[in-house]
Amino acid sequence: MEENTNAVQEQETKETKTEETKSKTAEKKEPEVNVQDLMNELAKLKREKDKAASEAADFKKKYRESLSEVEKASMEKAEKEAARDEELTQLRREVTINRMEKTYMQLGFTSDEAARMAVAETDGDQEAKIKILSEVDGRKKKQLEQEFFASRPDVNIGGASGTSYTKEQFESMDVIARSQLFEENPTEYNRLMKL
Numbered sequence: 294m295e296e297n298t299n300a301v302q303e304q305e306t307k308e309t310k311t312e313e314t315k316s317k318t319a320e321k322k323e324p325e326v327n328v329q330d331l332m333n334e335l336a337k338l339k340r341e342k343d344k345a346a347s348e349a350a351d352f353k354k355k356y357r358e359s360l361s362e363v364e365k366a367s368m369e370k371a372e373k374e375a376a377r378d379e380e381l382t383q384l385r386r387e388v389t390i391n392r393m394e395k396t397y398m399q400l401g402f403t404s405d406e407a408a409r410m411a412v413a414e415t416d417g418d419q420e421a422k423i424k425i426l427s428e429v430d431g432r433k434k435k436q437l438e439q440e441f442f443a444s445r446p447d448v449n450i451g452g453a454s455g456t457s458y459t460k461e462q463f464e465s466m467d468v469i470a471r472s473q474l475f476e477e478n479p480t481e482y483n484r485l486m487k488l
Contacts, residue, residue: 390415402429457481460488 357365390411397407406429413421458466458474463485466474475482
C-alpha cells in the first residue's frame with residue numbers, strides 16, 4: 294500500500310516538474326521587444342502611408358483630368374457647397390452656444406461656468422453638465438452661507454442682564470461696573486473690548 298502511495302506521489306511530482314518546465318520554456322520563447330525594431334516598423338508604416346497618400350493624390354489628379362468641363366464645374370460646385378454647409382453648421386453651433394451662455398449667466402453662473410455649460414448642452418454631454426451643476430451648487434451654497442453669516446446680528450450668549458451696551462456706554466462705565474459686567478456677561482464684555 295505504501296509503495297502505491299509513493300508511486301503516486303512520485304508521478305505527481307514528475308507531472309508538476311514537467312508543467313513547470315513547459316511554462317518556463319513558454320515564457321522564454323516570447324520574443325523580446327526591441328526599440329530599434331519598433332522604430333523600423335514605424336518608419337515602414339510611415340513610408341506606406343505616404344505612398345498611399347501620394348497614390349490617392351495621383352488618382353484624384355488623373356480623375357479630374359479625365360472629367361469633362363461640365364463635370365469639373367459640377368464637382369467644384371459640390372465641394373464649395375459642402376464647405377459652405379460645414380461653415381453654416383459651425384456658425385449655427387456658435388450662435389446656439391452664445392445664446393445658452395447668456396441664459397446661464399442670467400441664472401447666476403460665472404462666465405466660465407456658463408461657457409462650459411453651454412458647450413456641454415450643445416454637445417449633449419450629460420456627465421459634464423452634472424459636474425458643472427454640482428460646482429455651481431457648491432459655490433452658491435458657500436456664497437449664501439457667507440451672506441447669511443455677514444447679515445445676521447451678533448448673538449448675545451448668556452449673561453444675567455441679557456442687555457447689550459454701546460461703545461459709548463461701555464467707555465463711560467467705571468472700573469466696578471466693568472468688573473461686574475465681566476462677571477455677569479463675559480461675552481458682552483469681550484465684544485465691547487474689541488470695539
